[in-house]
Amino acid sequence: GAVVSQHPSRVICKSGTSVKIECRSLDFQATTMFWYRQFPKQSLMLMATSNEGSKATYEQGVEKDKFLINHASLTLSTLTVTSAHPEDSSFYICSAVVGLEVATQYFGPGTRLTVL
Amino acid sequence: AQSVTQLGSHVSVSEGALVLLRCNYSSSVPPYLFWYVQYPNQGLQLLLKYTTGATLVKGINGFEAEFKKSETSFHLTKPSAHMSDAAEYFCALKANAGGTSYGKLTFGQGTILTVHP
Numbered sequence A: 001g002a003v004v005s006q007h008p009s010r011v012i013c014k015s016g017t018s019v020k021i022e023c024r025s026l027d028f029q030a031t032t033m034f035w036y037r038q039f040p041k042q043s044l045m046l047m048a049t050s051n052e053g054s055k056a057t058y059e060q061g062v063e064k065d066k067f068l069i070n071h072a073s074l075t076l077s078t079l080t081v082t083s084a085h086p087e088d089s090s091f092y093i094c095s096a097v098v099g100l101e102v103a104t105q106y107f108g109p110g111t112r113l114t115v116l
Numbered sequence B: 001a002q003s004v005t006q007l008g009s010h011v012s013v014s015e016g017a018l019v020l021l022r023c024n025y026s027s028s029v030p031p032y033l034f035w036y037v038q039y040p041n042q043g044l045q046l047l048l049k050y051t052t053g054a055t056l057v058k059g060i061n062g063f064e065a066e067f068k069k070s071e072t073s074f075h076l077t078k079p080s081a082h083m084s085d086a087a088e089y090f091c092a093l094k095a096n097a098g099g100t101s102y103g104k105l106t107f108g109q110g111t112i113l114t115v116h117p
Helices: none
Strands: A004-007 A010-013 A019-025 A032-038 A044-051 A067-073 A076-081 A090-097 A105-107 A111-115 B003-007 B010-014 B019-026 B031-038 B044-050 B056-058 B064-068 B073-078 B087-095 B111-116
Touching: A004 A090, A010 A019, A019 A032, A019 A090, A019 A111, A032 A067, A032 A076, A044 A067, A076 A090, A105 B044, B003 B087, B010 B019, B019 B031, B019 B087, B019 B111, B031 B064, B031 B073, B044 B056, B044 B064, B044 B073, B073 B087
Parallel strands: A010 A111, B010 B111
Antiparallel strands: A004 A019, A019 A076, A032 A044, A032 A090, A067 A076, A090 A105, A090 A111, B003 B019, B019 B073, B031 B044, B031 B087, B056 B064, B064 B073, B087 B111
């Protein structure tokens, strides 16, 4: 149980285009999902907290107009990188909280974004 | 404020040797503590967690960790390393502030474990 998927696993796009990444909880409902960014050889940086049916809460320094987050259902959150630039190239990982299980986040497999 | 420090960005052991990955934390409230493992180009997999109760926590793949409040530590150990243990390991903390059952995780910098034959 507690499986989180992400799609696509890998995407290459041209500079200026927008890319959408999906995060799904496959066998549970997730009222809260988190989006992280990981640069090579570095730790995870929390970008935003996504709550179903409400606006995402962004961490300081994260551009909300650039990284659009939608949590339309209890099993799906999407991250859209708008007008992507090469500096947006990174590994994006989502996580979800399982029901009433205290504190534990379950992570998706990640999406490798490369912007040319 | 809370923080997590992992001592040693790289640890190298021989197959069959003891694995010890160090994690120290700082938190103004009782912490929940986690160890995650990440294989190349993959997400994070939960190894084990401490919330309350027994301070020695056993996880998957033979790993265990002990919460030591007096030392503000949560070191990860495994008696005998396997080649398949080679990966990056992250220690993480969530403040146990009561009320909400979920919240932000603060991650350590990560430790890359290399296992030699």
